[in-house]
Amino acid sequence: MTVPLKKNYRCVPSLQQFYTGGPFAVSSDGSFIACACDESIRIVDSSNASLRSTIDTDSEAPTALALSPNDKLLFSAGHSRQIRVWDLSTRKCVRSWKGHEGPVMGMACHLSGGLLATAGADGKVLVWDVDGGFCTHYFKGHSGVVSSIMFHPDTNRSLLFSGSADATVRVWDLLAKKCVATFKKHESAVTSIAVSEDGRILLTAGRDKVVHLWDLHDYGFIKTVLTYEVLEAVCVIHSGSLFASFLASFYKQSKKKKSVSSAIHFVTVGERGIVRIWNSESAACLFEQKSSDITASSDMDRGFTSAVMLPVDQGLVCVTADQQFLFFAPVEHTEGMFKLALSRRLVGYNEEIVDMRFVGEEEKFLAVATNIEQVRVYELVDMSCSYVLAGHTETVLCLDTCVSSSGRTLIATGSKDNSVRLWESERRCCIGVGVGHMGAVGAIAFSKKRKDFFVSGSSDRTLKVWSWDSLVDEVVQPINLKAKAVVAAHDKDINSLAIAPNDGFVCSGSQDRTACVWRLPDLVSVVVLKGHKRGIWSVEFSPVDQCVITASGDKTIKIWAISDGSCLKTFEGHTSSVLRASFISRGTQFVSCGADGLVKLWTVKTNECIATYDKHEDKVWALAVGKKSEMLATGGGDAVINLWYDCTADDKEEAFRQEEEGVLKGQELENAVSDADYIKAIQIAFELRRPHKLFAMFAELCRKRDAQGQIDKALHGLGKDEFRLLFEFVREWNTKPKLCHVAQFMLFRVFNILPPTEIIEIKGIGELLEGLIPYSQRHFSRIDRLVRSTFLLDYTLTGMSVIEPEIDEKERKDGSLKHSHVKHVDEVLSTENADSEQKQDSEERQAASKKRKSKKSKDGTNKKVKSVAYTSVEARSLQA
Numbered sequence: 001m002t003v004p005l006k007k008n009y010r011c012v013p014s015l016q017q018f019y020t021g022g023p024f025a026v027s028s029d030g031s032f033i034a035c036a037c038d039e040s041i042r043i044v045d046s047s048n049a050s051l052r053s054t055i056d057t058d059s060e061a062p063t064a065l066a067l068s069p070n071d072k073l074l075f076s077a078g079h080s081r082q083i084r085v086w087d088l089s090t091r092k093c094v095r096s097w098k099g100h101e102g103p104v105m106g107m108a109c110h111l112s113g114g115l116l117a118t119a120g121a122d123g124k125v126l127v128w129d130v131d132g133g134f135c136t137h138y139f140k141g142h143s144g145v146v147s148s149i150m151f152h153p154d155t156n157r158s159l160l161f162s163g164s165a166d167a168t169v170r171v172w173d174l175l176a177k178k179c180v181a182t183f184k185k186h187e188s189a190v191t192s193i194a195v196s197e198d199g200r201i202l203l204t205a206g207r208d209k210v211v212h213l214w215d216l217h218d219y220g221f222i223k224t225v226l227t228y229e230v231l232e233a234v235c236v237i238h239s240g241s242l243f244a245s246f247l248a249s250f251y252k253q254s255k256k257k258k259s260v261s262s263a264i265h266f267v268t269v270g271e272r273g274i275v276r277i278w279n280s281e282s283a284a285c286l287f288e289q290k291s292s293d294i295t296a297s298s299d300m301d302r303g304f305t306s307a308v309m310l311p312v313d314q315g316l317v318c319v320t321a322d323q324q325f326l327f328f329a330p331v332e333h334t335e336g337m338f339k340l341a342l343s344r345r346l347v348g349y350n351e352e353i354v355d356m357r358f359v360g361e362e363e364k365f366l367a368v369a370t371n372i373e374q375v376r377v378y379e380l381v382d383m384s385c386s387y388v389l390a391g392h393t394e395t396v397l398c399l400d401t402c403v404s405s406s407g408r409t410l411i412a413t414g415s416k417d418n419s420v421r422l423w424e425s426e427r428r429c430c431i432g433v434g435v436g437h438m439g440a441v442g443a444i445a446f447s448k449k450r451k452d453f454f455v456s457g458s459s460d461r462t463l464k465v466w467s468w469d470s471l472v473d474e475v476v477q478p479i480n481l482k483a484k485a486v487v488a489a490h491d492k493d494i495n496s497l498a499i500a501p502n503d504g505f506v507c508s509g510s511q512d513r514t515a516c517v518w519r520l521p522d523l524v525s526v527v528v529l530k531g532h533k534r535g536i537w538s539v540e541f542s543p544v545d546q547c548v549i550t551a552s553g554d555k556t557i558k559i560w561a562i563s564d565g566s567c568l569k570t571f572e573g574h575t576s577s578v579l580r581a582s583f584i585s586r587g588t589q590f591v592s593c594g595a596d597g598l599v600k601l602w603t604v605k606t607n608e609c610i611a612t613y614d615k616h617e618d619k620v621w622a623l624a625v626g627k628k629s630e631m632l633a634t635g636g637g638d639a640v641i642n643l644w645y646d647c648t649a650d651d652k653e654e655a656f657r658q659e660e661e662g663v664l665k666g667q668e669l670e671n672a673v674s675d676a677d678y679i680k681a682i683q684i685a686f687e688l689r690r691p692h693k694l695f696a697m698f699a700e701l702c703r704k705r706d707a708q709g710q711i712d713k714a715l716h717g718l719g720k721d722e723f724r725l726l727f728e729f730v731r732e733w734n735t736k737p738k739l740c741h742v743a744q745f746m747l748f749r750v751f752n753i754l755p756p757t758e759i760i761e762i763k764g765i766g767e768l769l770e771g772l773i774p775y776s777q778r779h780f781s782r783i784d785r786l787v788r789s790t791f792l793l794d795y796t797l798t799g800m801s802v803i804e805p806e807i808d809e810k811e812r813k814d815g816s817l818k819h820s821h822v823k824h825v826d827e828v829l830s831t832e833n834a835d836s837e838q839k840q841d842s843e844e845r846q847a848a849s850k851k852r853k854s855k856k857s858k859d860g861t862n863k864k865v866k867s868v869a870y871t872s873v874e875a876r877s878l879q880a
Helices: 242-254 648-674 678-688 691-702 707-716 720-733 740-753 756-761 765-799 809-841 846-879
Strands: 009-015 024-026 032-037 040-045 051-056 062-067 073-078 082-087 092-098 104-109 115-120 124-129 135-140 146-151 159-164 169-173 178-183 190-195 201-206 210-215 221-226 231-236 265-270 276-279 284-288 304-309 316-320 324-332 338-347 353-359 365-370 374-379 385-390 396-403 409-415 419-424 429-435 441-446 453-458 462-467 482-488 494-499 505-510 514-519 524-530 536-541 547-552 556-561 567-572 578-584 589-594 599-603 608-613 622-625 632-635 641-646
Touching: 009 608, 024 062, 032 062, 062 115, 073 104, 115 146, 124 146, 124 159, 135 159, 135 169, 146 190, 159 190, 159 201, 169 201, 201 231, 210 231, 242 265, 242 284, 242 324, 242 338, 265 304, 338 385, 353 396, 353 409, 353 632, 365 396, 365 622, 374 396, 409 441, 409 453, 419 441, 419 453, 441 505, 453 494, 462 494, 505 536, 514 536, 514 547, 547 578, 547 589, 556 578, 578 622, 589 622, 648 678, 648 691, 678 691, 678 707, 678 720, 691 707, 691 720, 691 740, 707 740, 720 740, 720 765, 740 765, 756 765
Parallel strands: 062 104, 104 146, 190 231, 231 304, 353 622, 396 441, 441 494, 494 536, 536 578
Antiparallel strands: 009 641, 024 032, 032 040, 040 051, 062 073, 073 082, 082 092, 104 115, 115 124, 124 135, 146 159, 159 169, 169 178, 190 201, 201 210, 210 221, 231 265, 265 276, 276 284, 304 316, 316 324, 324 338, 353 365, 365 374, 374 385, 396 409, 409 419, 419 429, 441 453, 453 462, 462 482, 494 505, 505 514, 514 524, 536 547, 547 556, 556 567, 578 589, 589 599, 599 608, 622 632, 632 641
């Protein structure tokens, strides 16, 4: 059975970094989030972290972000103190201004959308008119950085609240333009402000581990709620929300009554990374998460940095210090109580991706190892982080997956903490730990057939075979895995491992430039593969042949025979180290990726690279190949995960469909030409990219009397892309003397129709015009020489009295006056000459003088006759 070869893959950028810490803003309906990402702003879909758009902030990292109530405008500020207003539909800055003397650290937009409040590191609070960009209020009073700012949610109450690092909260009256209250109960920086649903009570949270409640009627202090945690956010629970309904059921189940109907329920988050719900009347914690969803390590400082209550029934979103967005929603518990379930996890930044594998029989999940001590498992449908495997104490360097004979999906990981761990995917827990390596575990591989052991390779240069025969189905605590075999395999770090399809051999690749094949289960050396000039980064067995493929730092990929260790083939093409190579199409092809950021598709038989893809901006460390669909996943130093789908069949079908459409369009074009519907025919010719047909139609139109009108009608229906195509065609026509006349006429008409401002906006117009100018100058010079050469013919015909030179009416009158004047002078001169001759010759020569005079008179008569004849001939020729 012949396996069809793959010719092309389609890349889908599934997971990109969108949040690198700092400010963010959630839309009013919770559908998207605006996040600060390095020196840009990313607009991401909150359901699946897909990137909607990117706003470039001119190489300036944002320090504050806010959205207008209708989510149409985005406000941003950076260290340059420039406040910008962005139109999200066009992603363009509509206006900007400066006002603060330091970076803007907080922003809030009024519910009316007309005012924007900014809090600065200079201790000032300014209010701006959004449309005009001018300052309406200038408040000064804080002695520290103002980080939190908020308008009163009731538009009828013109109050503005600001919290500062000087441990004070100030209330500003927008109508009176002054500070009406200063709250000084906090002992540390104020991090968050919230207002009760009825608008009467202000809640302030700070890093002094307390929440203070203040009366906004008389600006008096009400009470303090001790939280025993450095707080970063406080959120009020509104009636009618999902949290409120579950709180009502909680009171009913616990048979407690609300002490006062006006009790406020609020949520706090902070350094511990847990969500807690409080009652303001009793100052008691009603609910507390039992464990953090951030990390299992207690010594890691990765708590929450912010939290926002989402509208209606969408729950709560919390932001962690390691750039994750966690979406929580209350769900019913078995005991009639409720608990917070993590409904969605969006990872804003993955750092460097070092390894990944598909998980499960259906391959619906992707396990990813990055530069952290956790393994993140993503769901391929929406690329949200489904769950996290936490247990290692150092960075996870490698992983592998398999489905055991009992049907359990297992994941094996190796880490810098010198240990290996075995995880069960369904229960999301660690079921086995293997300790024994003396260095970081950089390679791991599962058994392919029996699936009851795995092999690990370490920087201590040893291989270990781990078995889990004694593993029971329900493991409460991770068991200690035991090494069945150990061997000192290489002289340097082991980078990669692969187990043969029949579980008979294991191959190891090392930095010592060799790959070794070992017989399992005793790890007996079979053959050493020598030939690479640099360290080997990847090894893999062929699924059908007894050979091994290796990828090396010497920019080559080699295929070796297991029998004698000879090199069968060498593939060259990468411009840097090759980091991964994996077989596809039943061993007839393979895919490679390297430090040059390229992914290449190769055919083994022909030694040919049939496709190269450049979709990464950094080294591609990780490559995963699906066993069923042979879908690819790549990731690397740019923290981007790309999914690749085989589109060979789709491309073939698309080519057939396009060919079919081309035939139909071609017939439609011929019909339009035969019907003399040139406007439609020109439009179709542009769609079909047929320059020869276009030239024929333009040439035909140029021969018609109303050529200008018809061509203008045809050109008016073109878009910018079609005009760009026309310029490309005209550039080609302009290079040939036989076609240049039509090309120049089309250029003339285009420049008459389009204004220069629109021509400049055409993509690549500069290069096109540069190609047109030299030939146009050559044609002009040629025509100019031709016109000049016709002057000799005009001169010759004029000299032969065939044509009369073209002169203006004024010149004609001036010429006739000059002619009459010359004639008069000639007559005077002839008279004077006659008198002198008579005096000199007297009588002897009278007869001779008479003869001369008669001869002159005859000559003059002849000239007049000639002149008359010349004029009459010209008149006849003109009439003819």
